[in-house]
Amino acid sequence: MIEFKNINKSYKLGKNNTVAALKDININIKEGSVVVLKGSSGSGKSSILSLVSAISKPTSGEVIVDNKQISKLSDRFASEYRLNNIGIVFQKYNLVEDISVEQNVILPLIPKNLDSDLVESKVDTALDMFGIKHYKNSTVKNLSGGEQQRVAIARAYINEPKIIIADEPTANLDEKLSLDFIEIIKDLKKQNKTVIIATHDPLFFNLDIVDKYIEMKNGSII
Amino acid sequence: MNKYINLYLLEYSINSLLRQKYKNIFITTILTFLIFILSSMFFITSSIKNELQFSVESLPEITVQKLISGKHYDIEVDRVNEILSITGVNDATARVWGYYYFVNAGVNFTLVGIEQFEKQYKDSLQNLVDSSKGFDESNAYIGQGVKEIMRKNYFKEYFNFILPDGSLKKINIGGTFKSDTNLESNDVIVLSKENMRSIYGMSEEYATDIVVKVANPDEVATVAAKIKLLYPDTRVITKNDLKVSYQNIFDYKSGVFLALFIVSLFTFFIIVFDKASGLSSSERKEIGVLKAIGWSLDDVLKEKFYEGALISVFAYLLGVFLALGFVYGFGAPLLRDIFSGYSELKTAFELPFVLDVQTMVLVFFLSVPIYIASIIIPSWRVASMDADEVMR
Ligand SMILES: Nc1ncnc2c1ncn2[C@@H]1O[C@H](COP(=O)(O)OP(=O)(O)OP(=O)(O)O)[C@@H](O)[C@H]1O
Ligand SMILES: [Mg+2]
Numbered sequence: 001m002i003e004f005k006n007i008n009k010s011y012k013l014g015k016n017n018t019v020a021a022l023k024d025i026n027i028n029i030k031e032g033s034v035v036v037l038k039g040s041s042g043s044g045k046s047s048i049l050s051l052v053s054a055i056s057k058p059t060s061g062e063v064i065v066d067n068k069q070i071s072k073l074s075d076r077f078a079s080e081y082r083l084n085n086i087g088i089v090f091q092k093y094n095l096v097e098d099i100s101v102e103q104n105v106i107l108p109l110i111p112k113n114l115d116s117d118l119v120e121s122k123v124d125t126a127l128d129m130f131g132i133k134h135y136k137n138s139t140v141k142n143l144s145g146g147e148q149q150r151v152a153i154a155r156a157y158i159n160e161p162k163i164i165i166a167d168e169p170t171a172n173l174d175e176k177l178s179l180d181f182i183e184i185i186k187d188l189k190k191q192n193k194t195v196i197i198a199t200h201d202p203l204f205f206n207l208d209i210v211d212k213y214i215e216m217k218n219g220s221i222i
Numbered sequence: 223m224n225k226y227i228n229l230y231l232l233e234y235s236i237n238s239l240l241r242q243k244y245k246n247i248f249i250t251t252i253l254t255f256l257i258f259i260l261s262s263m264f265f266i267t268s269s270i271k272n273e274l275q276f277s278v279e280s281l282p283e284i285t286v287q288k289l290i291s292g293k294h295y296d297i298e299v300d301r302v303n304e305i306l307s308i309t310g311v312n313d314a315t316a317r318v319w320g321y322y323y324f325v326n327a328g329v330n331f332t333l334v335g336i337e338q339f340e341k342q343y344k345d346s347l348q349n350l351v352d353s354s355k356g357f358d359e360s361n362a363y364i365g366q367g368v369k370e371i372m373r374k375n376y377f378k379e380y381f382n383f384i385l386p387d388g389s390l391k392k393i394n395i396g397g398t399f400k401s402d403t404n405l406e407s408n409d410v411i412v413l414s415k416e417n418m419r420s421i422y423g424m425s426e427e428y429a430t431d432i433v434v435k436v437a438n439p440d441e442v443a444t445v446a447a448k449i450k451l452l453y454p455d456t457r458v459i460t461k462n463d464l465k466v467s468y469q470n471i472f473d474y475k476s477g478v479f480l481a482l483f484i485v486s487l488f489t490f491f492i493i494v495f496d497k498a499s500g501l502s503s504s505e506r507k508e509i510g511v512l513k514a515i516g517w518s519l520d521d522v523l524k525e526k527f528y529e530g531a532l533i534s535v536f537a538y539l540l541g542v543f544l545a546l547g548f549v550y551g552f553g554a555p556l557l558r559d560i561f562s563g564y565s566e567l568k569t570a571f572e573l574p575f576v577l578d579v580q581t582m583v584l585v586f587f588l589s590v591p592i593y594i595a596s597i598i599i600p601s602w603r604v605a606s607m608d609a610d611e612v613m614r
Binding site for chain 1: 228229230231233234237240241507508511512513514515516517518519520521606608609610612613614
């Protein structure tokens with residue numbers, strides 16, 4: 001379902017300096033599977049996530065999702081692709097801290113300009129699912145780290161995307177909350193979501209829900 | 223689906239504005255102030271223009287002055303008869319008028335001498351003078367502005383004119399022009415011709431100028447040329463000439479003001495633009511996050527559009543509203559001085575209400591779209607770049 005073909009990605013640093021973040025990457029991810037990307041800092045995990053979500057484009061090679069080459073999409077179609085297919089849980093959550101949980105969670109619904117009844121029911125479903133319904137009207141900055149992460153997950157989930165991406169999801173959580181997160185992954189897997197997690201947290205290294213481990217080093221898969 | 227206004231987006235925009243409350247209050251205040259000044263200025267302008275148009279219409283069609291080597295002299299009254307014999311001339315009257323410098327206040331009054339039987343004045347006097355007694359030859363009738371100045375100098379019942387020989391002439395004040403009369407009559411004192419002559423030390427055979435009425439407006443130029451031919455020592459001014467020179471003075475003043483204003487308006491937008499184009503890192507990040515969760519460039523720009531429109535339309539409405547109150551409610555203190563000369567007197571006129579839609583539209587286009595553009599353009603630049611920073 002997700003396929004990387006001979007992907008290279010380099011970033012420009014200044015005029016003549018480029019960093020090769022990904023070198024000749026080939027990946028195949030099946031629908032409904034849970035994939036863990038591991039590797040040390042700077043090995044290229046986040047770069048892979050950016051490519052899957054069409055946030056950035058490869059320097060060469062093809063990213064194919066559901067038989068569509070998403071690495072060549074124009075900005076407009078890339079946005080549409082993200083809106084309908086991808087939910088991202090950022091490492092630092094990237095929530096809007098001064099507004100309510102509900103207002104954060106509906107952000108991905110805004111471009112669709114749906115009726116308020118539909119929006120309300122979607123929000124309630126998502127909040128319920130991740131156990132934060134009672135925080136619906138709370139301001140995000142007043143929530144704890146773990147609660148904020150659940151808001152971020154609810155936001156990633158609200159459009160019911162097929163693919164959910166999480167970058168270092170447990171970096172800011174204690175062990176108990178990290179285990180809670182793993183439970184959430186299980187639920188998502190039950191719903192046949194494809195989940196891609198970039199992490200170097202050892203908690204993930206021996207999980208039976210994980211279908212595939214991809215280990216990165218210096219931009220290559222080992 | 224596809225409702226015209228996306229209420230959730232609007233809500234997000236409002237929250238966005240509230241997040242930077244002080245900055246946005248500051249910008250709104252400045253913008254409101256600029257719109258207020260700009261529309262006040264335009265409102266005053268159209269009011270005065272209207273007013274001038276009106277008073278120019280009431281001017282004599284032709285005015286004849288005696289002019290020798292560029293200097294103005296009193297004209298012989300008996301020339302009236304010869305002018306009357308020119309074909310096309312309806313009426314000709316010798317006028318006695320001039321200025322009187324009131325030393326105590328440092329201002330000039332305009333003195334106009336009339337005779338009771340002059341029907342052209344009689345009618346308008348009856349309307350204008352705030353007195354039931356009618357015109358009395360021995361009295362003076364004064365404009366509101368004159369009244370104010372005299373009152374400040376303790377002249378309420380009468381006024382002492384200083385004659386050329388240094389002696390005083392005491393003249394009673396018979397009445398005041400109603401306050402809703404125009405700009406022109408403010409600094410005016412109307413007297414009998416006899417009194418005028420003694421104030422100016424002018425003999426019976428002379429007058430200040432001669433005004434001529436022409437039956438057919440198309441013949442004004444021809445008649446003017448005939449008078450000039452008859453009396454080469456005169457300057458013959460038509461209503462049209464006056465219109466043009468009035469308009470010129472006025473346009474010059476408002477032009478200077480407009481130029482100054484537009485410079486400051488542009489400075490404001492350059493500041494806004496400059497500030498905005500270096501979007502703060504958190505603003506950049508926000509745009510990146512929105513794009514990463516599926517917003518398109520259009521969605522981001524629409525959101526920014528709402529933000530800009532909320533501020534600028536609000537500032538526009540408030541600014542125009544305040545300007546209406548300031549100009550027509552309070553008579554535009556301070557600002558109108560720019561347009562109505564420096565004499566203290568000239569400021570004491572009322573601005574008649576003219577709802578100038580064209581002006582409002584002009585002010586709208588000078589403010590709202592420019593502000594919205596200054597908000598959208600920098601965001602557009604950020605939003606069209608790759609958002610991969612958010613993954614780091
Ligand atoms: N936008 C960018 N501009 C320049 N260099 C970048 C950019 N994004 C990533 N890089 C570089 O590409 C390489 C891979 O980065 P990436 O973020 O994919 O690594 P990572 O495995 O996610 O690391 P971490 O565990 O620290 O998040 C690094 O050397 C990084 O500095
Ligand atoms: Mg990373």
